[in-house]
Amino acid sequence: MKKKHRATIAHHVPGRMRLKIPSGKGNEVLFEEIRQSLAVVPGIHEIIVNPATSSVTVHYAVDAHPELHVSLGQHQDHFEVHTPPSTKLDDMTHMVEAEAEFLAEHSHSAKAVVNFCRHLDREVKKATGNSVDLKVLVPLGLAVVTFVEIGAAAATPVWVTIGLFSINHFVELQAHQARQRREDETRSSSPRTEA
DSSP: OOOOEEEEEEEEETTEEEEEOGGGTTOHHHHHHHHHHHHTSTTEEEEEEETTTTEEEEEEOTTTOTTHHHHHHHHOSSEEEEOOOOOHHHHHHHHHHHHHHHHHHHOHHHHHHHHHHHHHHHHHHHHTTTSOOHHHHHHHHHHHHHHHHHGGGSOOOHHHHHHHHHHHHHHHHHHHHHHHHHHHHHHHHSOOOOO
């Protein structure tokens, strides 16, 4: 039996998934075999392989493959897709999503809110190349609002004061050394007068 390479999902938005296969890096034959084997899977529109970066990008029809990584595992002899273990944040997100689904089933307003948030999350992911989503933007937005609301009335945290002090002294030290170098260069380039 042929040894399967380990593939991980690097980016995924509905309709587009990029896989990384580090153990196959530079192996053009392997990536061409992967491209050909995926080309026959119904619902996949385009497969872009890049052996130099060990990546495979798959463009697919979302309605044909709601769980594409499961479909890939069934149709692929060259690699198996490993999803990273879930974190506490992922578990909490799934719990919130399940609660939102429950509410959406019982309330038209909740369903509209859930659909709006999903659409907004998908658009943010598309716009940022799947690097940022609402799980990042919402806490960041809350932090910014908190800092704006607190404003200048709050005391400066000790770590900020120490950080500013350190940066200030680093800049002063570098400025002193730069002045010293200029003076040394001026002295060495000025013509010497002999007595």
